[in-house]
Amino acid sequence: MSFHWPLTRIEKTVSHNGKSVSQECAMASAPTRIRLSDVAAAAEVSVATASKALNGTGRMTEETRRRVRDVADALGFRPNAMARALSSQRSLTVGLITNDSYGRFTLPVMSGLSNALVDDGISVLMSNVEDDPVAARRHLDTMLDRQVDGLVVTGRRIDTALPLDLAEVPIPVVYAFTAAPENAVSLTADDAQGARLATDWLSGLGRGRLAHVTGPEEFAAARIRAAAFRDVAGPGAPVLHGDWSEAWGHAAIGRLWGQGARPDGIFCGSDQIARGVVDALRERGVDVPGDVSIVGFDNWSIVAAATRPPLTTVDMGLGGIGREAGRLVRALIEGGDVAPGPRRLPCRLVVRDSCGGSAPAAG
Amino acid sequence: MSFHWPLTRIEKTVSHNGKSVSQECAMASAPTRIRLSDVAAAAEVSVATASKALNGTGRMTEETRRRVRDVADALGFRPNAMARALSSQRSLTVGLITNDSYGRFTLPVMSGLSNALVDDGISVLMSNVEDDPVAARRHLDTMLDRQVDGLVVTGRRIDTALPLDLAEVPIPVVYAFTAAPENAVSLTADDAQGARLATDWLSGLGRGRLAHVTGPEEFAAARIRAAAFRDVAGPGAPVLHGDWSEAWGHAAIGRLWGQGARPDGIFCGSDQIARGVVDALRERGVDVPGDVSIVGFDNWSIVAAATRPPLTTVDMGLGGIGREAGRLVRALIEGGDVAPGPRRLPCRLVVRDSCGGSAPAAG
DNA sequence: CGACTCGCCGGAAACGTTTACGACGCTACC
DNA sequence: GGTAGCGTCGTAAACGTTTCCGGCGAGTCG
Structure with missing residues (x-):
């Protein structure tokens, strides 16, 4: 039921001290919002009863409750x-x-978060704090003034922490997709599971010589994915760390091919890296997916879809992370006991054209 | 001055009815926020005076005002x-x-907006409404319940309107970087000026055979940029409309070269198109920027910087649009008279490597 | 038939500000 | 010295809810 501003006059029947007064409030120019007292008056109950009726609290005849609700709806x-x-x-x-200035990670998270909460009437106050601690503190203070019930912190990538100390903040905090203190409630994609998904997919397609090209080893996510990759592909399978860029993907192919290693399946740590890899292979006359299958990571559709061929890639479900963050922060606010520590949400594989074949034999 | 939660005990001196009572509130476990009445008590004035002192309203001795302020700070x-x-x-x-699910346009706008407003203690309530009118309505209603003083609407690109009718909303609305009703206060980048900037740059480098590859003609932005391009490059200069994708940039080169037209300067309607153009040229053995200079549009750094060579491109100043939206919505809220109609903010050129040369002769 | 119980509902006090209005004390002038 | 006038400050009523607690009616049992 959606709310529309009252454009007509509204009859208020106020019954007070036994005598009933009918008054009319003209609202042609400045539409006054209906207040609880208006509802109460129209339903001929007290404000207290009206409040309880609408909130489902207190005790009263079911009839009274319904009447108040009907009146509230009608008004x-x-x-x-x-x-x-x-x-x-x-x-x-x-x-x-x-602190994700581009919004590539943040907006899906925020969207999931706000959708998870809007049905409870909770809205999301957002701000982007670059890396300036003073500005960050100012934004945080403004939120605290506004009595936010909880905080969700997100970032541009795992491992870059925000310039804020939230230890003393008197409200629940959930970290989503960003570096978090050890004992905080935090949420990230399940990198290991995602990496296994990708690697399994490649070997399921019959690719036996696998390689992994990914981001800097300092990133926990890169280390975790690399470990999972080796679990499946074997301890000897090559893992190349670089940065998260297309240029690195491009360079990595140069290095692999220069070494005479000729993988037939490459799992990349990001779609951008994958794109660099695919472009480099095309330039060398290597056919993707004919000769080599490629899997990316992120499902950043703008990159994955623009690559030729479009990338099969791992989707981290950022929206889902946002929704789960919403669930958690709500639970914390309501005093539910939520175990601290990191939580990992499963990734899924989005199949496009960069691997060839169809489903692996196993189905 | 940043706010820290009081971790110590606080002495409240309440003076009431002439007699002064000193009481102490222990806040070891649950830190109570300092209220205005606490400040008033400590400064030995009434709550009303304290309020006026801090807000700069009312009239009182400068000494009183300062005393209240000092106490407030101290507490x-x-x-x-x-x-x-x-x-x-x-x-x-x-x-x-x-309704920009990727956040590529929205997050910079939101960042500028919130930075423009945070110093006035105004915060930003954000939500992403896909294209579902019902969900959109729900998000809007939640905001209205929360008594937002104003609304800023933004989108993923000019010309895609939100599934919402905001005509009856009883608060000021500013449209930023999205389709807006005729007589609304709206804000976009100055496409004509940006296009002239790009085209002038190309001719300043001595490029005489210019072409323009851009998005669909249905988009006002594409039409405006094309017109400005022709103003500078001449009415006969080719303009190719397609979609906003890399693939189209790629295809456009095929078409141009197929027709035997060999421009030496190409102004592209987006960085993605530009990237497709650059890649297609490289594949044809055409040197960028040696043989052809390319200018993009958007300064989407993730694309512009990854292109080889990195793109010289037009930056629309999304952050600036957000900040200006903040200024405008604040002015509207405060009852200032803001002329309705579209406003266009200037773009600037970000010079990278895809044009070669240095500054044009004219400087 | 009266008292006690129980369920329904209302009165009123919060919550922490802002603000209209009025009281009070001071200076200055007649 | 009384009074007008001005400038400071306080009292109290908003703002629109939630919630504690108590009253009052009806029903039941002695």
Whole structure:
């Protein structure tokens, strides 16, 4: 049921002290929002009862409750969130802080988060703090002034922490897709499972000489994925660390081919790397996916789809991470006990054309 | 001055009815925020005076005002935004609605917006409404419940409108970088100026046979840029409309070269198109920037920097658009008279390597 | 038939600000 | 010295909810 501003006059029947007064409020020019007291008056109950009726609290005849609800619906009543917040000491608001200036990771997370919370009437207060601690502190303070009930922190990539110390913040904090303190509630993609998914897919297609081209070894995600890759592909399978760029993907092919290693399946640590790899192979006259199958990571569709051929890649489900962050922060706010520590959400494989074949034999 | 939670005990000196009572509130476990009444008590004035002192309203001795301010600082007082909102009927909050799921355009805008507003204590409530009108309505209603003072609407590209009718919304709306109703306050990049910048740059480098490869003609931005391009390059200069993709840039080169037209300067409607163009030229053995100079549009650094050679491109200043949107929405909220209609903010050229040469002769 | 119980509902006090209005003390002038 | 006038500050009523607690009606049992 959606709310529309009252464009007509509204009859308020106020019954007070036994005598019933009918008054009319003209709202041609400045439409006043319906207040709870208006609903109460129209339903001929007290404000207290109206509040309880609508919130499902308190005890009263089912008939009364229904009547209040019907009246509220008819009048298009929507509670004033400010008043509600002031009174209940809960703002029904969570803050989302990010340092991902491009939004590539953050926006899907924020979207999942806000969708997970909007049905509870919770909205998301967002701000982007570059890497300036002072500005970050100012944004955080503004959120705290606004009595946010919880905080979600996200970032541009795992391993780059925000310039903020949230240890003393008096509200629940959930870290999503960013570096988190040891004992915090945090959420990331399951890199190991994602890497296995990719590697299994390659070997399922009959690719036996696998290689992994990925980001810097300092990144936990890169290390975890590399380890999972070796679990499947064998301890001797080559793993090349570089940076997260196309240029590195390009260079890595030069290095592999220069060494005479000729993998027939390459799992890449990001779609950008994969794109560099595919381009380098094409330039060398190596056919993808004929000669070599490629799997990327991120499912950054703008890159994955523009690559020729379009990339088969691992999707981290950022939206899902956002939704789960919403669930967790809500649980924490409501006082539920949520075990601290990292949580990993499964990735899924998005199949496009860069691997050839169809499903692996095993199905 | 940043706010830190009080970790020590706080002496409150309450003077009431002439007699002064000193009481102590222990806050070892649950730190209570300092309220205005605490400040007032400590400064030995009334709550009203304290409020006026801190807000710079009302009249009082400069000494009193300073004393209250000093006490507030010392106590680390931060006003409760909910109470303030309820009382003053202004939530000090603006909503940002987008339908840009990737965040490529939206996040810079939101960042500029929130930075423009944070110093006034205004924060940004954000939500991403895909293209579902029902969900969009729900998000909007939640924001209105929260009494947002204004709304900024942004999108993934000019010309795709949000599935929302904001005509009846009782608060100011500013459209930033998205399709807007005729008489609304809206903000976009100055496409004509940006296109002239690019084209001038190319001819300044001595390129005389210019072409323009851009997005669909249905997009106003594409039409405007094309017109500006022809203003500079001459009415006969070829303009090729396609979609906003790399593939189209690639294909466009095939078409141009197939026709025997051999431009020596190409202005592209997006960095993605430019990338396709550059790749296609390389594949044909045409040297960029030796034989042909390329200019892109968007300064999407992740694409522009990954292209070989890195793209010289037009930056639309999305952050600036966000900041200006903040200024405008604040002005509207404060009742200032802002002329309706579209506003265009200047673009700037970011010079990388895809044009060769250095600055044009004219400087 | 009266008292006790129980369930439904209402009165009123919060929540922490802002702000209209009025009181009070001071100076200055007649 | 009384009073007008001005400038400071305090009292109290908002803002729109939630929630504690108590009253009051009806039903039941002695």
